[in-house]
Amino acid sequence: MLSRIASLIVKELQGLLQDRQSRALLIVPVFLQLALFPFAATLEVKNNTLAVFNEDNGGESIELVQRLSRAQAFTQVLDLHSEVDLRRAIDNQEALIVLRFPSDFSRAVLAGRPAAIQAILDGRRSNSAQIVFGYVQQIVQDYNDERTTNRGGPQLSKLVVRYWFNPNLDYVRHIVPSLVAIITTISALIVTSLSVAREREQGTFDQLLVSPLTPGMIMVGKTIPAMLVAMGQATIILSAGVFVYRIPFQGSLLLLYGSMVFYILALAGFGLLISSLCATQQQAFLGVFSFVMPAILLSGFPSPVENMPVWLQYLDWLNPLRHFIVIVKSVFLKDLGAAALLRHLWPLLVIAVGTLGAANWMFRRRLG
Amino acid sequence: MSTPVSMRRLYALCRKETWQILRDPSSNIIAFLLPVVMLFIFGYGINLDSTALRLGLVLEDTSPEARRFADNLYGSPYLRVTAGQNRREMEQAMIEGKVRGFVVVPVDFAEQLRRPGGTAPLLVVADGSEPNTANFVQNYVFGAWNGWLKQRAAERGETPPPAISVEPRFWFNPSAESRNYLIPGSITIIMTVIGALLTSLVIAREWERGTMEALLASPVTRAELLLSKLLPYYALGILSLFMCVGVAVVLLRVPFRGSLLVLWVVGSLFLGSGLGLGLLLSTVLRNQFNAAQAALNAAFLPALMLSGFIYEIRSMPEVIQAFTYLIPARYFVTAMQTIFQAGSVWPVLLRSGLFLLAAALFFVGLTALKTRRRLE
Amino acid sequence: MSEALVHLDAVRKVFPRSKQPALEGLSAVLFRGRITGLIGPDGAGKTTLMRLMAGLLAPTSGRIQVDGLDPISDPAKLREFIGYMPQKFGLYEDLSVMENLELHADLRGVLGEERITTFKRLLEFTDLSRFTTRFAGKLSGGMKQKLGLACALLGHPRLLLLDEPGVGVDPISRRELWKMVHELVAQGLAVVWSTAYLEEAELCQEVLLMNDGKLIFSGQPQELTSRVHDRSWQIRGVTGSRRQLLARALRRPEVMDGVIQGHNVRLVLRPGSAPLNLGELDAGPRAGLVPVTPRFEDAFIEALGGGPGGDSALAQKLAPVPGNHDTVVEAVDLTKKFGNFAATDHVNFAVKRGEIFGLLGPNGAGKSTTFRMLCGLLTPTSGTARVMGFDLKTSASQARQQLGYMAQKFSQYSNLTVRQNLKFFSGAYGLRGERQRQAVEGMVEIFKLHPYLDTTPDTLSLGFKQRLALACAVMHEPSIVFLDEPTSGVDPVTRREFWTHINGVVEKGVTVVVTTHFMDEAEYCDRIALVFRGKIIAAGTPDQLQDQVATKEHPDPSMEDAFISLVEAETQESSS
Known part of the structure; x- marks a missing residue:
């Protein structure tokens, strides 16, 4: 029996790896996304324009603007001279933020009275605007602290902020581990579901069914190659993360690869289930797309799972990517231990058993 | 080679295409069901505002x-x-x-x-x-x-130490809700996928079923062939777009401040580029499966990553920024966010519109060039 | 006298990324008012030539002129008078009959009064008037073919190109189509009809015989046939197995080709050979040698270099299968319905060990559906299918180990090389180590696969594809072999080679169940069942079936004649 399964696996790998086009389809996206995503997928705000409508002409506002313009977020300062300018700057997206200093700003500051700067933000991109506003607030707060200390006044309390696992809030550390999960998802599904659909279309699936191979063996013969391919891709991305992007790998490789086995099992279950419902590659492709797109969008990668409505969070429990992305990130960046990992692993196991069982049942049934 | 258009033949071809669309469940699913499902996933699934x-x-x-x-x-x-x-x-x-x-x-x-x-x-x-x-x-x-x-x-009756404060005011979106801009942006992604998927399949399908051969042996001209594929799917796409906007406004409660006329014009231009890209791929590849896969890679991922829909384009390295200028979705995202939240801000809309027009002309033109009246 | 319409002058066509030219130095003239047959096996270049004449492909070199026009530089004018029916008819299956016609009428500018009369005439002509609202996808093969022809006839074509119009169509519809085309030719049309059926060649006034991209004969079919004049013989009054007699005859050096024909064995001798000595062939006491009229196929086989001989290397390699003459394959009231449509309708038969059992019928008759149920690939709606007493769908894999299966469509892995395919299929059947190596090597030798071991199957010719498929099906030495249309589309020489193998393995005790739409192949089977519209309309030995329809005027009917009269009897019965 083992030799028959081995024949299946060898055949599958030969089919995947010896044709140039299909090899390219497995490898090129990995490198492309590895080169593009870490730079493109960032919510940081850099290189923006700071627009200033300064009705004050004292030194304080000029000092503050100078400090702000040194921040990484702003590479340009745009001087505005009227309300009309201000409206145009925001409307036409010339600047994400306009700071408006009132005419008595410097006088108030020098006289020790509270002074307010108005920040007008483009709500069309509210997240970036909020982030920029955070930067501005930080700089103004630092300026306040400095002035208080300079005048010898006491600073009552102080917030000391530390970011663990990623001291500089570098997006690359968020993206590369997530990529491990996302890219393996896509290829594992393609290898399982599309290859079954192709066998159906080309008639080779019938050849397998009339041979002494059982549906179980055929499923194993589809799952193991998917696992090998996905692990190969994961290894490339992990190595690039550690050696090119210089992200320290904190946890245990054994745990990571061990849980990957369960993850791919869960994916193979979905892949085989999709393929058992589809007659053509076309349908399988739409099926994979309809699974992958929500799986990625709801994985917690673009935005945290806890921001979703509660009912959707429960539904999202069925999404294997949601569990695995936490596992990869936690093991990679935080050295998550085996005991804590179980909390994310058992859902994968449940999903794998459920989908593989359903796929097996469908394979036997669909012969009719 | 001049390719005159006979209205009679064009009408006959469009009529045929429309019949096929109406009778093909998968076109209808792609055009009407998929967008709504995707819109809900985007609407509920992606939320950058932490509330809990x-x-x-x-x-x-x-x-x-x-x-x-x-x-x-x-x-x-x-x-x-x-x-x-x-x-x-x-x-x-x-x-x-x-x-x-x-x-x-x-x-x-x-x-x-x-x-x-x-x-x-x-x-x-x-x-x-x-x-x-x-x-x-x-x-x-x-x-x-x-x-x-x-x-x-x-x-304690103390005055706090005098300090400079910054008072934020979010225009267009006073409570700074991310879904107000994510949902209009996501319509762009959805329309990209729909446009590319629908058209990538149609020409490839004619090749695979052998009907293209019969068409090519008839007096149909290149322009007629191209237009008969563009017009019906354009109609389908624009219906789908307005349906998405309707769902966004009525069910997902995203404010809409712009004009429907402007939406129609900008949407048409964007569809022109999207359908053009899909047709181009399916003309060049002639295989439904490869065309769909290429369409997703050429349309979906760039639209998601590089359109400025979630990720700030100005924060990207300059090389990638330069590349985003080539992506039609980038202009449509800007236009949609503006139309929904700010209304008719002409400088922004005109600029986006012009770029979209250029993109539409480019892709449709290239498809026309690649459309052969022969089998090779 | 008819005038020339198409001139082909040293036409050569090489496709990019292909080493061999698809067409090589082809010159010919086609005339108005004649049917010109493009005859040749799959891959001979027939479709390429059609497309060149329709202006859908440009020749690599050489010149084509259709009514004085160059199809490439003057396509617009050309299309006004060409009617083209591509393979699979080029119909929109999700459009109704009328909608398909309207589309083509609009495209060709058939409008107003003319349109009404043309539609009326065409619908009458094709007998489709009752089905105008039916979707083209729901038509039978024969009706699709007629609709395709009707669409191609819109707008007064002067040149009608029909690419394989006979494929997938039952013999009755094919005869009707020939009648229709003859009427058209009488009106002065030039018709080009491409086909892989050699018997259709004799219905053409003019043939272009093609093989491997080359023109091996052009002219009247009788001219080619006369080359084998005086060399075609029949052995009549045979006692004993005709199959074994044929094998013995084919081993003789003076015999170039041979087939079984009804009660007789037909032989074609090599030129200049001495007359055959019947005594040495052991044909029985009453056997006699009678000269017969040569057929087009005889001449074609000669043009291809003669038939394959009588010995099967495959059979020599197989160990004899022991066992008695028990029933090993059985169908009892086997029925499969897709919606309302019964693809297989209460089918009963039993196959004994060591027998060749043939399911015979046109494409779409339900042969493959029956076949797939026997192999456990489809669940019957009702009734049972048993192989060696097992229901294969649920049986243990040991039962399937005894089985070899060759699908109708080529079903080997196109992304693996020939060697990898052989290795995989032997491995899947549990062969490994030395046994696996020997099995693979044996197959390579028998089917002469050496030169192709490291290429992928999609670059092989159809004949070699089928050889590979057969090799994969028999490598593990099964005791029952299921072959679904093994000879469909292959050239007649390869067809004979296949039947030599089939006959050989049966002599070793292997049971063979085979489907075919070639009526003449029925003669090789021990017993056959005629399948028509999902039902078995007759079953028995080939002799019994032919005797059933034999009349005084027609004492020795061919299997096709038998089929047609049995179908006619069946339809009369069901309508009355």
Whole structure:
């Protein structure tokens, strides 16, 4: 029996790896996304324009603007001279933020009275605007602290902020581990579901069914190659993360690869289930797309799972990517231990058993 | 070669295409069901505003002063605070992802507050593995802390030390809800997928079923062939677009401030480029499966990553920024966000419109060039 | 006298990324008022030539002129008078009959009064008037073919190009189509009819015989046939197995080709050979040698270099299968319905060990559906299918180990090389180590696969594809072999080679169940069942079936004649 399964696996790998086009389809996206995503997928705000409508002409506002313009977020300062300018700057997206200093700003500051700067933000991109506003607030707060200390006044309390696992809030550390999960998802599904659909279309699936191979063996013969391919891709991305992007790998490789086995099992279950419902590659492709797109969008990668409505969070429990992305990130960046990992692993196991069982049942049934 | 158009033949071909669309369940699913499902996933699944941030709290100092500060944290609508015994416990909770960060009120907090000239430190530890959330941890704790300072000063009848404050005002979107811009943006992604998927299949399908051969042997001209594929799918796409906008406004309650006429014009231009790209791929590849896969890679991923829909284009390296100028979705995202939230801001819309027109002409033109009247 | 319409002058066509030219130095003239047959096996270049004449492909070199026009530089004018029916008819299956006609009428500018009369005439002509609202996808093969022809006839074509119009169509519809085309030719049209059926060649006034991209004969079919004049013989009054007699005859050096024909064995001798000595062939006491009229196929086989001989290397390699003459394959009231449509309708038969059992019928008659149920690939709606007493769908894999299966469509892995395919299929059947190596090597030798071991099957010719498929099906030495249309589309020489193998393995005790739409292949079977519209309309030995329809005027009917009269009897019965 083992030799028959081995024949299946060898055949599958030969089919995947010896044709140039299909090899390219497995490898090129990995490198492309590895080169593009870490730079493109960032919510940081850099290189923006700071627009200033300064009705004050004292030194304080000029000092503050100078400090702000040194921040990484702003590479340009745009001087505005009227309300009309201000409206145009925001409307036409010339600047994400306009700071408006009132005419008595410097006088108030020098006289020790509270002074307010108005920040007008483009709500069309509210997240970036909020982030920029955070930067501005930080700089103004630092300026306040400095002035208080300079005048010898006491600073009552102080917030000391530390970011663990990623001291500089570098997006690359968020993206590369997530990529491990996302890219393996896509290829594992393609290898399982599309290859079954192709066998159906080309008639080779019938050849397998009339041979002494059982549906179980055929499923194993589809799952193991998917696992090998996905692990190969994961290894490339992990190595690039550690050696090119210089992200320290904190946890245990054994745990990571061990849980990957369960993850791919869960994916193979979905892949085989999709393929058992589809007659053509076309349908399988739409099926994979309809699974992958929500799986990625709801994985917690673009935005945290806890921001979703509660009912959707429960539904999202069925999404294997949601569990695995936490596992990869936690093991990679935080050295998550085996005991804590179980909390994310058992859902994968449940999903794998459920989908593989359903796929097996469908394979036997669909012969009719 | 001049390719005159006979209205009779064009009409006959469009009529045939329309019949096929109406009778093909998969076209209808792609055009009407998929967009709504995707819109709901985007609408509910992607939310960058943390409304229930899980925060840990370690009160090493249990004095009334420390408790007053803690009350401010508990009172924040954005935070869900769980108290822990010690730092170790919270560190572990953060590693396991149970909390996104924690605040430590150190043992000497009250003492430092009392001591003249003393500064009472508070430690905020945030999980940096998700930078956006970490930013929110900092911002929300800062807000609570600031509130606590003001409250404390007011209670003691003290004037707070004079300080410069910054008052935010979000135009177009006063409560700074991310879904108000994410949903219009996501319509772009959806229309990209729909346009590319629908058209990538149609020409390839004619090749695979052998009907293209029969058409090519008839007096049909290249222009007629191309137009007969563009017009019906354009109609389908624009219907689908207006349906998406309807769902966004009525069911997902996103404000819409622009004009439907402008939406139609900009949407048409964008569809022109999207359908053009799909047709191009399916003309060149002639295989439904490869065309669909290529269409997704050439349309979906760039639209998601490089259109400025979620990720800030200006923060990207310049090379990638330059590349985004080539992506039609970029202009449509800008236009959609503006039409929905700001209304008719002509400079923005005109600029986007012009780029979209150029893109549409480019892709349709290239398809026309690649459309052969022969089998090779 | 008819005038020339198409001139082909040294036409050569090489496709990019292909080493061999699809067409090589082809010159010919086609005339108005004649049917010109493009005859040749799959891959001979027939479709390429059609497309060149329709202006859908440009020749690599050489010149084509259709009514004085160059199809490439003057396509617009050319299309006004060409009617083209591509393979699979080029119909929109999700459009109704009328909608298909309207589309083509609009495209060709058939409008107003003319349109009404043309539609009326065409619908009458094709007998489709009752089905105008039916979707083209729901038509039978024969009706699709007629609709395709009607669409191609819109707008007064002068040149009608029909690419494989006979494929997938039952013999009755094919005869009707020939009648229709003859009427058209009488009106002065030039018709080009491409086909792989050699018997259709004799219905053409003019043939272009093609093989491997080359023209091996052009002219009247009788001219080619006369080359084998005086060399075609029949052995009549045979006692004993005709199959074994044929094998013995084919081993003789003077015999170039041979087939079984009804009660007789037909032989074609090599030129200049001495007359055959019947005594040495052991044909029985009453056997006699009678000269017969040569057929087009005889001449074609000669043009291709003669038939394959009488010995099967495959059979020599197989160990004899022991066992008695028990029933090993059985169908009892086997029925499969797709919606309302019964693809297989209460089918009963039993196959004994060591027998060749043939399911015979046109494409779409339900042969493959029956076949797939026997192999456990489809679940019957009702009734049972048993192989060696097992229901294969649920049986243990040991039962399937005894089975070899060759699908109708080529079903080997196109992304693996020939060697990898052989290795995989032997491995899947549990062969490994030395046994696996020997099995693979044996197959390579028998089917002469050496030169192709490291290429992928999609670059092989159809004949070699089928050889590979057969090799994969028999490598593990099964005791029952299921072959679904093994000879469809392959050239006649390869067809004979296949039947030599089939006959050989049966002599070793292997049971063979085979489907075919070639009526003449029925003669090789021990017993056959005629399948028509999902039902078995007759079953028995080939002799019994032919005797059933034999009349005084027609004492020795061919299997096709038998089929047609049995179908006619069946339809009369069901309508009355």
